[in-house]
Amino acid sequence: MRYNVSQLLKGHVGETRHYQLQNDIADLDPAIHPLTDLNGAVDMIRTNEGILVRANLYSTIELTCSRCLGAFAFPTRFQIEEEFHPTIDILSGAHLPQAQDTDTATLIDAQHTLDLTEIVRQDLTLALPLAPVCRNNCQGLCPVCGKNRNQEVCDHHDDDVDPRFAKLQALLDESKSHD
Ligand SMILES: [Zn+2]
Numbered sequence: 001m002r003y004n005v006s007q008l009l010k011g012h013v014g015e016t017r018h019y020q021l022q023n024d025i026a027d028l029d030p031a032i033h034p035l036t037d038l039n040g041a042v043d044m045i046r047t048n049e050g051i052l053v054r055a056n057l058y059s060t061i062e063l064t065c066s067r068c069l070g071a072f073a074f075p076t077r078f079q080i081e082e083e084f085h086p087t088i089d090i091l092s093g094a095h096l097p098q099a100q101d102t103d104t105a106t107l108i109d110a111q112h113t114l115d116l117t118e119i120v121r122q123d124l125t126l127a128l129p130l131a132p133v134c135r136n137n138c139q140g141l142c143p144v145c146g147k148n149r150n151q152e153v154c155d156h157h158d159d160d161v162d163p164r165f166a167k168l169q170a171l172l173d174e175s176k177s178h179d
């Protein structure tokens with residue numbers, strides 16, 4: 001996800017480049033398990049200060065259901081809107097001072113390469129649910145015997161719950177009531 005933006009940096013404010021992105025993101029983040037490439041459209045717009053990147057990206061990620069612990073495919077789409085700043089002046093070659101709090105993920109390097117990788121990783125992470133569920137009516141695991149209630153019927157009813165599991169049951173009931 002690296003783009004040489006030297007021509008765009010030499011351009012006028014408002015000048016735009018349009019790219020179709022298709023990238024293998026298998027190695028993007030050990031916590032993210034993609035089932036497909038990352039795809040989408042990327043616009044780069046020359047601003048006074050640098051380059052504004054607007055992207056609309058999608059992929060399908062494998063998640064683990066927080067109720068039944070089963071793996072499932074989660075199609076996700078997310079937007080990026082981030083201004084990147086050059087570290088070297090494109091015309092003079094001079095080093096450009098950076099603000100103290102500049103996120104290094106949005107710096108264009110000395111070879112005028114704009115690398116989207118870290119911003120994609122951050123925004124994709126934010127696009128994934130914290131407590132994913134494989135389907136709205138996922139029955140989860142039986143709190144007594146641990147069987148997956150989506151696949152198997154067991155003899156336990158919610159009333160049979162061992163008091164030691166009562167707290168877990170209360171949490172499960174609470175999560176169900178939020179559907
Ligand atoms: Zn589930």
Ligand SMILES: [Zn+2]
Pocket residue numbers: 142143144145146147154155156
């Ligand atoms: Zn059971």
